[in-house]
Amino acid sequence: MNLFEVIKTxxxxxxxxEIIPGFLYGAFRRKSISFYNGxxxxxxxxxxxxxRSFTIDLRLKSQxxxxxxxxxxxxxxxxxxxxxxxxxWEVKDYANYQNHVQWPEPARLHAIGNxxxxxxxxxxxxxxxxxxxxxxxxxxxxLQSALDVQSGQTREMDGGLIICADHIAYAxxxxxxxxxxxxxxxxxxxxxxxxxxxxxxxxxIGTQGFSKxxxxxxxxxxxxxxxxxxxxxxxxxxxxxxxxxxxxxDLIFEIDIYQPEYEFQHMTTTxxxxxxxxxxxxxxxxxxxxxxx
Numbered sequence: 088m089n090l091f092e093v094i095k096t097x098x099x100x101x102x103x104x105e106i107i108p109g110f111l112y113g114a115f116r117r118k119s120i121s122f123y124n125g126x127x128x129x130x131x132x133x134x135x136x137x138x139r140s141f142t143i144d145l146r147l148k149s150q151x152x153x154x155x156x157x158x159x160x161x162x163x164x165x166x167x168x169x170x171x172x173x174x175x176w177e178v179k180d181y182a183n184y185q186n187h188v189q190w191p192e193p194a195r196l197h198a199i200g201n202x203x204x205x206x207x208x209x210x211x212x213x214x215x216x217x218x219x220x221x222x223x224x225x226x227x228x229x230l231q232s233a234l235d236v237q238s239g240q241t242r243e244m245d246g247g248l249i250i251c252a253d254h255i256a257y258a259x260x261x262x263x264x265x266x267x268x269x270x271x272x273x274x275x276x277x278x279x280x281x282x283x284x285x286x287x288x289x290x291x292i293g294t295q296g297f298s299k300x301x302x303x304x305x306x307x308x309x310x311x312x313x314x315x316x317x318x319x320x321x322x323x324x325x326x327x328x329x330x331x332x333x334x335x336x337d338l339i340f341e342i343d344i345y346q347p348e349y350e351f352q353h354m355t356t357t358x359x360x361x362x363x364x365x366x367x368x369x370x371x372x373x374x375x376x377x378x379x380x
Contacts, residue, residue, distance in 0.1 A: 088183060088316075088318065089314055089315050089317065090314040090315075090317045090325075090327075093318070093319060093325060094226065094345060094347075097195050097319070097322075097345060098318065098322070098344070099345055099346050099347060100143065100342060100344050100345045100346065102126075103139075104142045106139060106165065106166075106167060107137070107139075107140075107165050107166075107167040108167065108196075109175065110352040110355075111137050111165075111174070111196070111202070111203070112137055112138070112139070112197045112349075112351060112352070113136075113137060113215060113218050113219070113220055113251050113351040113352070114133075114134065114135075114136050114137075114218070114219040114220050114223075114227045114228065114249075114250075114252075114254035114256070114294075115134065115136070115137070115203065115218055115219065115334060115366055116134055116216070116217050116218040116219055117131070117133035117134075117135070117136040117154045117215065117216055117217075118202075118215040118216070118379070119214070119216055120133075120212050120213070120214045120215075121212065121213050121215075122149065122212050123332065123365055124210065125213070128313075129295075130134065131146060131147070131148055132145075132146070132147045132148075132150060132234040132301055133145070133146045133147075133148065134301070135216060135290045136247045136249040136251065136254070136256035136292075137165065137249070137342045138227025138229070138344055139167060139227055139228050139343045139344040139361070140164060140229070140248070141160050141163065141164055141227065141247055141343060142161075142162065142163055142164075142165050142167055142225075143160075143161075143176030143230075143247060143249055143256040143257070143258045143290060144160060144161050144162075144290070145159070145160045145256070145290045145291075145292050145301060145302075145303070146158075146159035146198075147159070147238065147301055147303075150300070150301055150308065151308055153224060155277075155282045155285050155286055155305070156157065156275055156276070156277050156285065157275075158184055158185075158286070158301045158303045159184055159189060159303075160183075160184040160187055160283075160289075160290030161178050161183040161184060161185075161261070161290070162178070162212065162245055162246065162258040162290070163177050163179070163182055163183075164176065164177040164178075164183050165175045167281065168193075171193075172196075173193040173194065173195055173208070174193060174194040174195075174196060175193035175194070175249065178212040179245060179265045180270070181243065181244075181245065182245040182256075182260055183262075184273075184285070184290065184303050185273060185274055186269055186270055189234055190210060192207045192208055193208060194206070194207070195207075195208060195330075198352070198353050200353070200354055200356055200380075201216060201217055201218040201378065201379075202212065202216065202217055202218075202352065203215075203216040203217075203218070203257050204216075206342050210369040216243055217379065217380050218351060218352065218353045219251070219254055219294065219380055220251045220252040220253070220254055220336055220351050220353075221350070221353050222250070222351060223251070223252030223253065223254070223348065223349065223351045224250055224253065224346070224347055224348070224349070225250070225251055225252075225344060225345070225349035225351070226248070226249070226250040226342075226345050226346075227247070227248070227249050227250075227342070227343035227344040227345075228247055228248040228325065228340035228341070228342060228343065229340060229341050229343045230244065230245055230246035230247055230259070230338055230339070230340055231249045231324070231339050231340065231341045232330075232339045232340070233246075233336050233337070234250045234336065234337040234339065234359035234369065235334060235335075235336060236261075236328075236333070236335035236337060237335060239312045239339060242262060242263055242336070243263045243266075244259065244260045244261075244263070245258070245260045246258050246264070246338065247259060247261075247340075247343075250252065250342070251351065252292050252351075253294070253295060253296050254293065255292070255293040255296075255312055256290070256291070256292050256293075257288065257291050258290045258291075259288075259289050259292070259331070259338075261284070261286055261288045261320065262287065262331060262332055265284050265287050265332070267289075268281075268284055269281075269284050270283075272285075273289055273351075283303075286303055286304045286305055286330060286355055287304075287369065288303060289302065289303055289304050289307070290302065290303045291303070291304070291307055291312065291314060293348050297310055297312050297314065298301045298312075298313075299311070299312060299353045300311070303307075312356060313329065316328040318360065319326070320339065323341060323342050324339060324340065324341055324342065325339075325342065326338065326339050326340070327354060336376060353370055
């Protein structure tokens with residue numbers, strides 16, 4: 088069955104204590120990153136999709152022209168330290184396209200409007216993230232196991248799917264035998280003979296429904312996400328029957344969150360005095376103001 092047909096038969100997930108602050112849920116595009124040396128990058132394509140407990144991240148220098156060795160994408164657990172108010176991520180090496188963590192610092196965050204500012208504790212950079220969605224379907228599926236149909240063995244893989252309204256992120260790591268070869272490579276200097284190995288790791292993003300607009304895999308841009316061949320295992324698990332590099336694999340997903348109609352945070356609050364000031368000065372303050380994504 089198609090995924091959207093399957094979820095119609097599911098009950099929405101019961102609200103649970105937040106693992107991370109709820110304002111982080113959604114699909115975010117990085118507007119800019121500014122560094123301590125005065126430089127700012129507004130052109131690198133970066134997306135951060137956040138489910139209840141995990142993140143999918145994609146970073147490309149350009150939509151279709153990023154060198155195979157330079158693509159970045161990963162999936163990992165999202166961790167929140169309430170005492171320090173810091174966000175961090177737990178990402179296995181095999182759950183990272185580059186086979187190592189490129190962003191080791193935790194994040195100090197401040198939300199205002201549809202913007203989240205992410206400060207590195209060392210002050211080496213600040214990132215400006217923009218919420219891309221307002222309301223709609225919120226679905227997070229996290230891969231729990233990958234079963235090789237022929238051998239009956241479980242393969243060490245990670246993956247997930249996050250849908251926020253009409254925005255989609257999908258991640259699936261390499262087959263273990265391919266990952267073991269990648270682990271021996273110096274990815275930055277890898278030649279064309281290794282490109283198929285490298286880009287067998289997929290992170291793909293869609294921002295207008297079912298079509299991929301950016302991907303770690305060459306040739307995936309413009310193709311539809313594979314949302315077919317899903318079945319319900321139980322109230323909290325789905326299975327998708329897929330083919331990965333010529334192998335029949337059953338991907339067993341746990342439902343991380345499912346809300347058919349979810350209101351993503353795209354505005355914040357302020358104090359009454361500040362709101363009154365803004366109202367009084369709006370002729371100047373809001374003359375050129377618009378919603379920037």
